[in-house]
Amino acid sequence: MVERATSAATITLLPGHSENTAEGGDALDSAIPDYDGKSLDAWFVADAATDLPDDLETVREMRKHLPEYDEGLRQYRLANELELSFSTEDGRTVVDSSVTRATNANEKPSYVGVEGEAGEENVVRDIIERDDLDWFDGKDKLRADVEGKRFESDAVREAVDGIEGVRASVLFGGSDTYIEIMREKFYELGPVEFLETTGMETEAVPAFIVQPPTMYTFLELAVMADGTSLVRVWDVSPYPKHYLYVDERKRDETEFEEGSRLEGGEWRQNENANERFGQWALEEQDLRSPFSPQIRTGYEQYLDHATSIGRYPAMAYGEDGDELTASTVATRSPPLFPW
Numbered sequence: 001m002v003e004r005a006t007s008a009a010t011i012t013l014l015p016g017h018s019e020n021t022a023e024g025g026d027a028l029d030s031a032i033p034d035y036d037g038k039s040l041d042a043w044f045v046a047d048a049a050t051d052l053p054d055d056l057e058t059v060r061e062m063r064k065h066l067p068e069y070d071e072g073l074r075q076y077r078l079a080n081e082l083e084l085s086f087s088t089e090d091g092r093t094v095v096d097s098s099v100t101r102a103t104n105a106n107e108k109p110s111y112v113g114v115e116g117e118a119g120e121e122n123v124v125r126d127i128i129e130r131d132d133l134d135w136f137d138g139k140d141k142l143r144a145d146v147e148g149k150r151f152e153s154d155a156v157r158e159a160v161d162g163i164e165g166v167r168a169s170v171l172f173g174g175s176d177t178y179i180e181i182m183r184e185k186f187y188e189l190g191p192v193e194f195l196e197t198t199g200m201e202t203e204a205v206p207a208f209i210v211q212p213p214t215m216y217t218f219l220e221l222a223v224m225a226d227g228t229s230l231v232r233v234w235d236v237s238p239y240p241k242h243y244l245y246v247d248e249r250k251r252d253e254t255e256f257e258e259g260s261r262l263e264g265g266e267w268r269q270n271e272n273a274n275e276r277f278g279q280w281a282l283e284e285q286d287l288r289s290p291f292s293p294q295i296r297t298g299y300e301q302y303l304d305h306a307t308s309i310g311r312y313p314a315m316a317y318g319e320d321g322d323e324l325t326a327s328t329v330a331t332r333s334p335p336l337f338p339w
Contacts, residue, residue, distance in 0.1 A: 001095075004224075005085035008231040009104075009245045010217040010315075011059055012078040015256055016046025047075045056248040066113070069141060074110045077144070077240070080172040080217045081107075084155060088225040091322060094157060094164045101155040101168050109144040112177050124178060127198050135181050144174035149214060149291060153338035158222075160332050163324055165224035169336045171290055173216025173237070183209050214291045217242055218303075220336055222329055228321030230329045232313040235290070235303055244315040251317035300337055307335065 048064040060079075063072030087098035128136045136142070151171045158167055186194045186209055195202065218235040222228075231251070236242045241256035290299045306312045318326025 002088050002091065003085065004088060004227065005083065006221060006223045006229040006231070007081070007083040007247055008219060008221045009056060009079060009081040010219050010233055010236070011052060011056075011076050011243045011245065012080075012215050012217065012237075012240065013049065013052055013076050013243065014047050014240045015050045016048060047077070049075055052076070052243055052250065054250040056245040056250075059245075069113065073113060077110055077215055078172065078174050078217070079104060079107065080170055080219050082168060082170050082219055082221050084166050084168055084221055084223045086166055086223070086225075088164075091226050092163050094166060094225055099155050099157075099166055101166075103152060103170055105150060105152065109146045109174055111141050112144050113141050127200075128178070133197070135185060136178060142177040145177040145180045146172070146174045149173040149175070149216065151290075151338040153336055156336065158333070160224065160324060160329055163224055163226050163228075163321075165222055165228070165329070167220065167222040167333065167336055169218070169220040169234075169338045171216065171218040171235075171338050173214040173291060175212045175214045179209060179212045183212055186210065213237070213239070214289065215240070216290065218290070218335075218338075222333060224321055224324055224329060226321035226323045228319065228324040228326055228329055230318040230326045230333070231316065232330070232335075233315040234307070234313045234335050236314045237289075242315065244317060246317045252315040254314060296337070296339060300335075303335060 049062070052059050052062075059076065062075035064075045065072050081102075081104040083100075083102045085098075085100045087095040089095060125140065127133060128138065128140060149172065153169045155166050155168045158165055182198075185197075189197060194200075215237045216235075217233055217237075220232045220234060222230045229246075231244065231246050233242070233244055233252075236254060242254045243250055244252040288299075288302055290296070292299070303312065316330075318330065320326055
């Protein structure tokens with residue numbers, strides 16, 4: 001009897017340097033447009049790192065320490081993990097009762113923190129701390145909003161050239177809880193009353209409040225009885241940066257360029273500091289996001305078309321087995337949508 005097991009994980013990082021000005025950092029070092037100090041710099045606190053180590057366990061243990069919080073915060077935005085295992089007696093078939101599938105669905109999401117140290121101008125922090133509003137219960141740290149943003153498939157039995165295997169997928173995302181609450185109030189009150197209540201200016205309520213964008217990854221894992229394994233990350237949010245770990249080691253990553261700055265160190269104002277940020281904010285409005293208002297078949301059609309012209313998967317890693325190759329399994333296996 002031989003045991004086959006492979007684990008895969010995607011880690012989403014918001015690149016940025018230290019924002020602790022008391023220790024020589026920069027309050028705007030978050031790789032996010034500042035929009036003239038109005039609100040976007042109050043999104044996810046940057047992770048005070050521009051890259052992640054090769055070992056996944058080290059990533060899990062990393063913490064960022066900011067003067068405005070009394071505990072270390074997880075040094076990444078999202079983790080999407082999937083593990084498959086089973087037994088085989090002959091290297092060609094799967095023992096039915098041995099199949100197991102595990103995810104990190106029970107892991108608490110990362111905190112969303114309101115950026116900026118005490119005394120810094122920040123319109124979102126001002127709204128949170130107001131005595132006449134109870135939208136956020138006065139909290140300057142909330143868990144990321146992951147409600148309705150996780151889809152998991154069962155472990156599916158499949159065969160390639162007579163060799164059995166198991167495949168599963170997870171699509172998982174999260175968004176800024178503060179912005180989700182503001183979106184709810186925006187629709188509840190209407191644009192005019194929302195602006196009057198918050199004191200925000202019209203240009204500080206762009207598309208990210210009307211339909212908050214979501215950080216996400218669509219992870220799929222296949223393990224065959226002969227030892228072949230294939231991990232594909234079919235799709236990721238255009239922003240920020242994503243990494244693929246297989247069996248606890250870094251195997252692939254997406255590209256990411258930090259935004260440019262004006263002379264004097266400030267982000268370009270009222271302009272996307274990163275083109276992918278703008279793409280990310282607009283994506284929620286159409287079929288390119290699995291969390292868009294559109295129906296799921298629209299997202300499936302979009303992704304099927306994207307894979308046919310070679311744009312996807314966004315990240316991948318495979319290892320050949322005794323008889324099959326990872327590339328052979330890939331050509332026989334279209335995306336497994338987890339709903």
